[in-house]
Amino acid sequence: MIFFQIAAKDLRSELRTKESLNASLSFAVVILLLFSFAFDPSGEAVAEFSGGLLWLVFAFAGALILNRSFARELPNDCLEVLIASPVSGAQLFLGKSVASFVLLLCIELICLPIFGIFYNITWTPKFWPLLGVFLLGTWGMTILGTLFSALTVNLSLRELMLPMLLYPMMIPALMSAMRLTTILLSGNDIGGDDLVWLRLLIGFDVVFTTLALALVETILVR
Amino acid sequence: MEKNIRIGIGAVAGLLLLRNLYVILFNLPDEMEQGPIYRIFYYHLPAYFTAMCCYMTALVTSVLYLTKRNLRYDAIAMSATEVGLAFAAVNLITGMIWGRVIWGIWWAWDARLTWALICWLVYFGYLMLRQAIDDPTERAKNSAVLSIFSFVSVAITYKAIEWWRTQHPGPVLSFRTGQQLIDPEMERMVYTNFLALLLLAFVMVTVRLNQENLQRQIDGLRRRAHAL
Numbered sequence: 327m328i329f330f331q332i333a334a335k336d337l338r339s340e341l342r343t344k345e346s347l348n349a350s351l352s353f354a355v356v357i358l359l360l361f362s363f364a365f366d367p368s369g370e371a372v373a374e375f376s377g378g379l380l381w382l383v384f385a386f387a388g389a390l391i392l393n394r395s396f397a398r399e400l401p402n403d404c405l406e407v408l409i410a411s412p413v414s415g416a417q418l419f420l421g422k423s424v425a426s427f428v429l430l431l432c433i434e435l436i437c438l439p440i441f442g443i444f445y446n447i448t449w450t451p452k453f454w455p456l457l458g459v460f461l462l463g464t465w466g467m468t469i470l471g472t473l474f475s476a477l478t479v480n481l482s483l484r485e486l487m488l489p490m491l492l493y494p495m496m497i498p499a500l501m502s503a504m505r506l507t508t509i510l511l512s513g514n515d516i517g518g519d520d521l522v523w524l525r526l527l528i529g530f531d532v533v534f535t536t537l538a539l540a541l542v543e544t545i546l547v548r
Numbered sequence: 549m550e551k552n553i554r555i556g557i558g559a560v561a562g563l564l565l566l567r568n569l570y571v572i573l574f575n576l577p578d579e580m581e582q583g584p585i586y587r588i589f590y591y592h593l594p595a596y597f598t599a600m601c602c603y604m605t606a607l608v609t610s611v612l613y614l615t616k617r618n619l620r621y622d623a624i625a626m627s628a629t630e631v632g633l634a635f636a637a638v639n640l641i642t643g644m645i646w647g648r649v650i651w652g653i654w655w656a657w658d659a660r661l662t663w664a665l666i667c668w669l670v671y672f673g674y675l676m677l678r679q680a681i682d683d684p685t686e687r688a689k690n691s692a693v694l695s696i697f698s699f700v701s702v703a704i705t706y707k708a709i710e711w712w713r714t715q716h717p718g719p720v721l722s723f724r725t726g727q728q729l730i731d732p733e734m735e736r737m738v739y740t741n742f743l744a745l746l747l748l749a750f751v752m753v754t755v756r757l758n759q760e761n762l763q764r765q766i767d768g769l770r771r772r773a774h775a776l
Contacts, residue, residue, distance in 0.1 A: 473697075477690050481680045490676060494669040495697060498704060522711070533700060541693050544614055 328413050332421025337428060339398065346394040347429060354387040354437050358444055372445050377507030380441055381500055385467065387437075388430050389489045392471030395422050396479040405479065415543035419472060427468040434460050452510040459510065459527075463503030466531045470496050473538045476545050502527035554754050561747035568741045576734060585649045588642045594742035595638040596664075598749045600702060602632025603671065605753075607699045610692035619764075622688035625695055626678060627756035629671055631749050636668050651715070659712035663705040670698045684764075 340347055361367075361379055399405035408418055438456070442449045449456060474491050478484040493500075502523040509520055516524060572590050579586035605628040613621035643661065644654045655661065674694050681687035709716055 470697075477677070477694065478680075480686070483680050487677060487680055491673045491694065494666050494673060495701070497666050534697075537697060537700075541614075541696065544689060545693055 329417045329421035329424065332413070332418055333424035333428070336395075336398070336422060336425035340394075340425070340429060346391050347433070350387040350390040350429075351433050351436060353390060354383050354433055355440060357383045357386055358437065358441060362444065367445050373447060373512045374508065376441075376445065376447050376511040377504040377509075379445075380437070380507055380511075381463065381504045383437060383441075384430070384434055384464070385493065385496070385500060387433050388464075388467050388471060389492065391426050391429050391433070392468070392475050392492070393485055393488050395426050395472050395475040397475070397484065400479065409546050415546040416539045418546065419476065419538065419542040422475075423468050423472040426472055427464055430464050430468060431460065434464060447511055448513070449511055451513070455516065456507065456510050459503055459506045462524075462527045462531055463499055463507075466499030466503075466527065466534065467492075467496055469531070469535050469538050470499075473534075473542060473545070476542065498526055499530045502530070550754075550758075554751055557747055558751040561744050561751060564740070564744035564747070568737065568744055572737060572741075576737060582650060585646060588646050590737055590741050591745075592639055592642040592646065593738055594745045595635045595642065597742050598745040599632045599635040599639060600706070601746060602628040602635065602749060602753070603667075603699060603702045606632065606695050610695035613688055613692045619684060619688055622684075622692065623757055623760040623764075624753070625692065626675075627753045627760060629674055629695065630756055631752045633668065633671050633675070634752070635745065635749060636664065636671070640664055640668065656715050658715040659708045660705070660716035663701070663708045667698075667701045667705045670701045674698055 358379075361383075365372075396405060399408060409415075438449055441447060471488070471492050474488050474495075475484075478487045478491070481487055505523045506516055506520070506527070509516055568590070572587050576587070578584050606625040609621040609625040609628065612618070613625065640661075643664070647656060647661075648654050674691060677694055678687055678691050681690060704711075
């Protein structure tokens with residue numbers, strides 16, 4: 327359970343400084359506000375693309391959190407010390423993923439009611455299935471984002487490289503989460519043909535978690 | 549010697565492409581419903597197969613790099629990806645031209661088309677990552693990992709026409725459908741042109757590989773000159 331201690335360390339350090347949490351949350355609210363200028367926010371059609379809007383906000387906000395995941399360890403060569411410690415690469419990676427996952431999920435759960443108020447969307451009747459979709463979608467985004475954060479941590483252009491690598495690669499998860507969220511926010515249940523999206527989301531999480539855990543040691547060891 | 553073999557294969561590819569172009573334009577009949585524009589299919593599909601082969605080569609050599617740590621495998625992966633991107637671009641552009649004539653639009657946000665574009669962007673990201681890393685070993689290691697991840701999008705693109713209902717025409721070649729849906733002569737031409745493009749891709753990869761080797765030699769000499 328060393329990964330749990332690493333996650334706790336990251337969360338504690340983030341809650342003390344709140345640097346990426348505050349930036350990410352305010353960025354998410356700004357994007358929610360900006361979207362209202364792109365179309366009529368009081369229109370009937372909003373529910374039809376609500377999932378897309380919400381997940382775009384999560385993806386943008388997520389990139390800020392994920393960028394910090396490994397970059398947080400750069401000052402004072404903390405990353406080198408963590409890599410040199412007896413903690414395995416997979417444990418370190420899993421700990422960092424869990425911390426980013428919790429942070430991102432908090433932002434999502436704060437954004438959801440704000441989104442409901444701004445765009446007149448009723449989300450409370452479908453909260454639990456929505457939470458399930460959020461958990462699966464956020465895990466997919468976090469696992470891939472944390473791996474790419476490790477890949478790009480030493481680059482001077484890492485703030486630019488991470489979203490550029492992450493967004494195209496996470497499209498299967500993003501697409502599925504968007505579709506499932508739209509279905510739920512429109513007041514419908516997930517079933518029939520829509521189950522393919524749920525399967526794709528679960529498959530994405532399983533495939534990328536396995537690949538990431540298998541390859542992260544290679545990335546971290548220099 | 550290596551150069552002569554490359555020129556020889558290049559000449560065979562060029563002659564085969566010219567011969568195929570002649571047969572496609574003058575010997576094969578128009579398709580019943582689509583008319584003459586269907587001929588673009590002889591480049592669209594083989595370009596896709598060639599790009600897939602390049603991405604597959606990049607995957608295999610990336611895995612080999614991670615296991616053997618030989619920079620030559622990294623150079624092959626990079627060259628194959630660059631060439632694969634060029635052929636994937638041919639696939640996308642020819643598809644767009646066909647779509648403009650048959651559908652009346654350049655682009656449809658259909659699963660197969662979207663996935664082909666995503667795949668292109670993912671591999672473009674691979675090349676961007678390489679440019680951003682200066683240290684050759686670090687670059688080879690990180691891009692090998694990214695190449696393995698990127699291949700997932702290739703697999704999804706391949707299966708997209710089966711997983712989603714798409715506007716894109718379904719599989720027509722007998723190896724995927726298990727039955728003869730198109731004229732055997734037309735199918736044969738797809739494979740012949742695939743062979744020509746594959747040979748061309750091989751030549752392009754070896755040329756790029758040669759450039760990469762020369763670049764490494766120049767870098768080595770530069771380092772030695774600085775040391776002196």
